[in-house]
Amino acid sequence: MSSRTNLTREDWIHAAQEVLVTSGVDAVRVDTLAKELKITRGSFYYHFKSRGELLEGxxxxxxxxxxxxxxxxxxxxxxxxxxxxxxxxxxxxxxxxxxxxxxxxxxxxxxxxxxxxxxxxxxxxxxxxxxxxxxxxxxxxxxxxxxxxxxxxxxxxxxxxxxxxxxxxxxxxxxxxxxxxxxxxxxxxxxxx
Missing domain, CATH: 1.10.357 (Tetracycline Repressor; domain 2)
Structure with a gap:
């Protein structure tokens, strides 16, 4: 994966897919993903407007x-x-x-x-x-x-x-x-x- 400060949209989607597989869609949350990726939520909002947009992704x-x-x-x-x-x-x-x-x-x-x-x-x-x-x-x-x-x-x-x-x-x-x-x-x- 790319460096933590340069996560791509695809990195977030991949991480979200892993959570979807292991814990279901309800567990796909910005805070959970940011914690898992060891990065702030700001990186998420650089790539997505909302959780809904991540789910579309x-x-x-x-x-x-x-x-x-x-x-x-x-x-x-x-x-x-x-x-x-x-x-x-x-x-x-x-x-x-x-x-x-x-x-x-x-x-x-x-x-x-x-x-x-x-x-x-x-x-x-x-x-x-x-x-x-x-x-x-x-x-x-x-x-x-x-x-x-x-x-x-x-x-x-x-x-x-x-x-x-x-x-x-x-x-x-x-x-x-x-x-x-x-x-x-x-x-x-x-x-x-």
Whole structure:
């Protein structure tokens, strides 16, 4: 992290996300964060007008990192729609990065159960992710109606992985994701080897 006197907006958001994960949204408070970061509240107000703006920052950062950046990375890999689907299914097996992302996702989903702003962010992200998966399936030759249902199954599978505690090794998780791809993606589509 940058020096304590030069905290960035992203440093505050990252710290707030950690508190969200460990203690819930009610614990995301300016005083608590300033104490945790060992800095005065003035640094916070240099970057944010209010706690509400910080909460918007958490949602925006999550949306960008967990959806936009992932989709952009998959698209920029210049791979086929099926290869993108396979990589998408493998994401939960990417070790600590995947665990951290799942923790933030669960924190935000918990927050969304009682907050309209967080619920709207979840709804937008879910819709965008489902559209992306459905589009990949359609590009791979899956009929539209079937693609929509399969996209929902693929997405539900991925979300459920963040809820399950597994003692599996990364290799076992990767192998499971490959088997699941065989189940969730129609045989009429050829999966990459």
């Amino acid at each position: 958490i949602l925006g950062n999550w949306r960008a990192r967990a959806t936009e950046d992932v989709i952009l990375h998959l698209r920029n890999a210049h791979s086929s729609p099926l290869q993108q689907l396979q990589r998408l299914l493998e994401l939960p097996s990417h070790g600590q990065t995947a665990k951290d992302a799942a923790s933030i996702e669960l924190g935000i989903r918990g927050w969304a159960r009682r907050d309209k702003q967080a619920r709207q962010a979840i709804d937008e992200v879910d819709s965008h992710r489902l559209s992306y998966i459905e589009g990949l399936l359609i590009q791979a030759g899956v009929p539209s109606g079937d693609a929509q249902d399969r996209a929902y199954l693929i997405y539900a599978y991925q979300i459920s992985l963040s809820l399950l505690h597994s003692e599996d090794t990364p290799q076992q998780r990767l192998e499971r994701s490959q088997r699941m791809a065989g189940i969730l993606i129609p045989e009429s589509c050829t999966l990459p080897a």
